[in-house]
Amino acid sequence: MVPAAMAVSVPFCHAVLPFPAAARAPLARSRGGRLGLASCCGAGPISANAVTCAAPVAGAARVGRRRCELFDLHRQVVPYVDSWGWQKSIVERRKALVGIDTDTDEDHSDTLIALQHPPVYTLGNGNDEKYLNFNLEDSPIEIHRIDRAGQxxxxxxxxxxxYPVLNLRHQKKDLVWYQRSIEGVIIRALQSAFSIKAARIDGLTGVWVGDQKVxxxxxxxxRWIVYHGLALNVTTDLTPFEHIVPCGIKGRSVGSIKQILQKASSGRELNDAELMDIAYESLIKEFAEFFQLSLEPSPDLLL
Incomplete structure (x- = not known):
């Protein structure tokens, strides 16, 4: 029997998770103030100025923007059920603030959680087992049924x-618009940070580089509060994707930022931690800019 993530008791939800000191460490740079990474298109090393840190989009300086708490765990590997418990707890509190009446809205802030997971498969509410290349009882890794859309x-x-937890009453009450907007955020982040030209494919949710989904x-x-979110393959081991048909899309492959950059630079060795930092900083910058949010880093995940 596949465990349902929403039914799992998560006592950790009520604990304080310290903000990791490592996540605040500056990126290592080579001489001349440049990041030690060649751009995808061979235009030379990426300038330190090409990667915008979280600080400029955080805090009260962004007058008129909606507040968004940022829980930065992007260097940490967090069990799936823990992050799922955090989201559920946040959403339940936020639902109470907006109420059932669409004219009632005391919800004054959004939430953004950034992290990594240990190996896990998640099955959306429309999942068809034909997209699994194994029996459910014999899954090679942890597996959970959850309530997001998709396979x-x-x-x-x-x-x-x-994992953004956003109140779309303050954006646009349109889920298709929201998904397309997230795709646009990722596409701009990949271009600005790595000179990778990513794109949408008509009829297929996600972001693609050529025929590879990244x-x-x-x-x-x-109640117009959206949650779950996006997963970007930065330095991911892609082997576990071979045991499934990712998102139920046949005939297409998956890729990662590291794989794409190495191919463009003839196999040059790249620093995994640095790639993750760059991807994170670029992604949250584009996210905050598009949705007009003032990101406020929180030292603790207190739920």
Whole structure:
């Protein structure tokens, strides 16, 4: 029997998770103030100025923007059921603030959680077992049924996962618009940070580089509060994707930022931690800019 993530008791939800000191460490740079990474298109090393840190989009300086708490765990590997418990707890509190009446809205802030997961498969509420290349009882890794839309996908170390909990009453009450907007955020982040030209493919949710899917998106909504989010393959081991048909899309492959950059630079060795930091900083910058949010880093995940 596959455990349902929403039914799992998560006592950790009520604990304080310290903000990791490592996540605040500056990126290592080579001489001349440049990041030690060649751009995808061979235009030379990326300038330190090309990667915008979280600080400029955080805090009260962004007058008129909606507040968004940022829980930065992007260097940590967090069990799936823990992050799922955090989201559920946040959503339940937020639902109480907006109420059932659409004219009632005392919800004054959003939330963004960034992290990585240990190896895990998640099955969306429309999952068909024909997209699994194994029996459910014999899954090679942990597996959970959850309430997001879509089919099966994989999460694991080296994959940057963002869980935005946003009140779309302050954006646009349109789930298709929201998904397309998330795709646009990822596309701009890949271009600005790595000179990778990513794109959408008509009829297929996600972000693609050529025929390879590099980012998956899965969401659900309660009273126009959206949660779950996006998963971007940065330095991910792609082997576990071979045991599934990712997102139920046949005939296409998955890729990662590291794989794409190495191919463009003839196999040059790249620093995994640095790639993750760059991807994280670029992604949250584009996210905050598009949704007009003032990101406020929180030292603790207190739920």
């Amino acid at each position: 099966v996908t994989y999460h694991g170390p080296g994959q940057l996962v963002l 980012a998956a998106i899965g969401i659900t909504c309660a």
